[in-house]
Amino acid sequence: MKPLTSLDRADRVKAKWLNFSGAVGRARREDGLPAASGQAARWIADVTFRPVSILRQIRLDRRLGVRTRGEPSGPANEPLDPEVIAAATYRDSIAYGPTPAHHFLRLLSSLPIAVAADFTFVDIGCGKGLTLLLASDHGFQPVIGVELDPRLVDIARDNVRTYLAEPPRHERVIDVVQHDAADYELPPGPTIAFMFNPFGESTLRDVVKNMERSLRRSPRPFYLAYYNPVHREVLDESPMLRRLSKNTRWALYEACTVVESDAPS
Ligand SMILES: C[S@@+](CC[C@H](N)C(=O)[O-])C[C@H]1O[C@@H](n2cnc3c(N)ncnc32)[C@H](O)[C@@H]1O
Numbered sequence: 001m002k003p004l005t006s007l008d009r010a011d012r013v014k015a016k017w018l019n020f021s022g023a024v025g026r027a028r029r030e031d032g033l034p035a036a037s038g039q040a041a042r043w044i045a046d047v048t049f050r051p052v053s054i055l056r057q058i059r060l061d062r063r064l065g066v067r068t069r070g071e072p073s074g075p076a077n078e079p080l081d082p083e084v085i086a087a088a089t090y091r092d093s094i095a096y097g098p099t100p101a102h103h104f105l106r107l108l109s110s111l112p113i114a115v116a117a118d119f120t121f122v123d124i125g126c127g128k129g130l131t132l133l134l135a136s137d138h139g140f141q142p143v144i145g146v147e148l149d150p151r152l153v154d155i156a157r158d159n160v161r162t163y164l165a166e167p168p169r170h171e172r173v174i175d176v177v178q179h180d181a182a183d184y185e186l187p188p189g190p191t192i193a194f195m196f197n198p199f200g201e202s203t204l205r206d207v208v209k210n211m212e213r214s215l216r217r218s219p220r221p222f223y224l225a226y227y228n229p230v231h232r233e234v235l236d237e238s239p240m241l242r243r244l245s246k247n248t249r250w251a252l253y254e255a256c257t258v259v260e261s262d263a264p265s
Contacts (some may be wrong), residue, residue, distance in 0.1 A: 001105070026151040027248075035248075042248040053100050058100050060130075063168075066159040068098050068130040069117045084149045089182035092200030096152055099227055099259045103130055107225055107250055108138045111192065116140045119190045120256045124181045124207060125198025129156030133176050140192065142173035146184050153178045182206040189220040197228040204234045212240045215255050222255035236241070 020043050028036035046053075057069055077097040085093045113119060116139030122133045124167045127147025138144045143159075147153045156176045164172060175182075182203045184192065194213070215222055223244075226235060229251040235241050241253040 012238050017259070020136055023127075053102075055195050057098060064133060064159075065162050066128075066130075066133065067155065068128040070096075076153070077261065081151065084151075088148055088203070089181050089206065090200065090202035091146060092202050094198055094200075096149070097196075098127060098130045099215060101130065101134060103249055104134055105138075105224070107227065107252075108135065109195075110245070111223060111225070111251070112254075113192075113221075119184075119192050120144065120187050121172065121192045122146065122187065123196075124184065125195060126156055126176060127152050127196075129159045129174075131194060131196075132156070132160060132176070135192075136163070136169070136172050136174055141173065142187075144187060145174070145176040146181055147176060147177050150178055153168045155240065178183065183242070185209060188220075190219055191223075192221070193224045195224075195226050197226075197230050201234055203229045204231050208234055208238050208241070208252065211255075212238060215240050219255070219257060225254040226251050226253070 023043075024036050024039045027039040054069075061068055077095040079095045080093055085091050107118075119140055120142055121135040121138075121140035122144045123129075123135070124146050126132055126147045130146050132143050132145045139203070145156055147156060153176055160174045160176060163169060164174065180203075181199065183206065195207075211222075211224070224229075224235065224241060226232065227250040231236070232246070232251050235251065235253055236243060238253075240255055242256040244252045244254050246252070
């Protein structure tokens, strides 16, 4: 998919249409007509209720005292600096847009884990850090955000600082690291990794390879939630990830054990 950076308004509409028709077509090919209808209904609902979703986001920002949306008059999705995209391993970064908070909270509640505090939460492509604050509220400890764009890293760090300044959050740990996801090393220990369609297939393939290497080195409880899973087939192809569930918004995977002879070298 083309990054949104260089696109004007007409191109954005075209990109959205391609995203929509691609998702519906894929759902039809992979899961049949009912899944394709579900996907189309979801898009219509999203467009219809977009103003409500924006209002919720604004209220949440106000409540937390942070800024995770764009400029009030600007586009909902913020294009990245072309130079930032050009400096990445692959030029397939997607513009910043926050995950709708109510979807994210539903996703967190659906995770098959007993104690959130036993897991590190990592958002790969964390943008302004909204998910980091919500994941910390949910009990994950520590929480890590990985972000390519230094401008967004600064905003995310400001947001985290504001959020942690409020008692009783002082003891919590939230780190934002500036890094290209293509060569990011996952933290050790049980982990929940999250991605909101942050990049194209090339970066995603490297991310999955790094995950596999890390899991082979230290097998551990590991879940990966992929919101707006445009390149889901890359995860489906991994011998070390097993899909637990999927709906029209996200797909959830867990690490599975691979017998040594099956493991790619
Ligand atoms: C759709 S936004 C999601 C933001 C955040 N995860 C959320 O849900 O609120 C995708 C983010 O991924 C970041 N990104 C894109 N390519 C990246 C890369 N190669 N490494 C790290 N972050 C990247 C973008 O800068 C953007 O902030």
